[in-house]
Amino acid sequence: MTKISTQLSAVHERIRAACQAHDRPDGAVALLAVSKTFGADAVQEAFEAGQIEFGENYIQEAVEKITTLQHLPLVWHCIGPIQSNKTRLVAEHFDWVHTVDRLKIAQRLSEQRPPALPPLQVCIQVNVDGGPTKSGVPPEDALALAQAVAGLPRLRLRGLMCIPEPAPDFDAACQVFKRAKDLFETLKAQGLKLDTLSIGMSADLEAAIASGSTLVRVGTAIFGARH
Numbered sequence: 001m002t003k004i005s006t007q008l009s010a011v012h013e014r015i016r017a018a019c020q021a022h023d024r025p026d027g028a029v030a031l032l033a034v035s036k037t038f039g040a041d042a043v044q045e046a047f048e049a050g051q052i053e054f055g056e057n058y059i060q061e062a063v064e065k066i067t068t069l070q071h072l073p074l075v076w077h078c079i080g081p082i083q084s085n086k087t088r089l090v091a092e093h094f095d096w097v098h099t100v101d102r103l104k105i106a107q108r109l110s111e112q113r114p115p116a117l118p119p120l121q122v123c124i125q126v127n128v129d130g131g132p133t134k135s136g137v138p139p140e141d142a143l144a145l146a147q148a149v150a151g152l153p154r155l156r157l158r159g160l161m162c163i164p165e166p167a168p169d170f171d172a173a174c175q176v177f178k179r180a181k182d183l184f185e186t187l188k189a190q191g192l193k194l195d196t197l198s199i200g201m202s203a204d205l206e207a208a209i210a211s212g213s214t215l216v217r218v219g220t221a222i223f224g225a226r227h
C-alpha cells in the first residue's frame, strides 16, 4: 500500500469509529479529500485507493488539476474564497461550491454555469464563531441568503459549511459546531431541502461528526503536511 492509501484508510477508520461512538449510522458522513497544494499525481493515487470527491481552495491551481485529470470520474468541490472575477472558472470546472457567502457571487455562478452541465451544488458558508475578518455570512443572515440561493436556476442549494477557529479541546469544538447544526435544522424547518452539513477537518473531525456533520473535509491526515 502507498502512504496515501494507508492514510486514507486510517481516516475512514476514524470516521467509522466516530460514527459508532456518536450514534450516527454507517455512511452518514462522507469524506472530501482536500488536495490543495498537492499535485495531480497525489490525487490520482487517492483515486486509485477509492477516493472520488476532492476539495480545492485555489481556483487557478484547481483548474489545472481538474483539466489534467478530466479522464477520471472525479467530483470537485471548491472550498476556497471566491472573488467575483473567478466565478466563471468555478462555474465551468467545479461540481460543488462550499463557500457562497454573498448573493452577488451566487448570481454570477448561476448565470455562468454552462447549460450542458448539471446545476452547481452549493453550500452557504456561515461564520458561526463571529471572527470579524473571516469569510462566511453571519448566522442571522443565513436564512435570507439560503432562500435567495435556492431560487437561482442553475444552482442547487445543498447545505451549510463552516470553518471555525481551532478549538482547544473536543467539548469546545462541539459547542461551536453545534451552532452550525442548530442553524442547519432551523433552515430545514423553514422548508429548505438541505442534506449537507460540511464541518470538520483533520484535527476536529470527531467533534464535527458528534455534532452532526455529513461531510468532513480532510487534507493533512490524507496527504501529509502541505508545502
Ligand SMILES: *Cc1c(COP(=O)(O)O)cnc(C)c1O
Binding pocket: 034, 036, 057, 079, 080, 163, 201, 202, 203, 217, 218, 219, 220, 221
Ligand atoms: C485546507 C482546508 C481543509 C483541510 O484542512 P486539514 O486540516 O489539512 O485537514 C478543510 N477545509 C478547508 C476550507 C480548507 O481550506
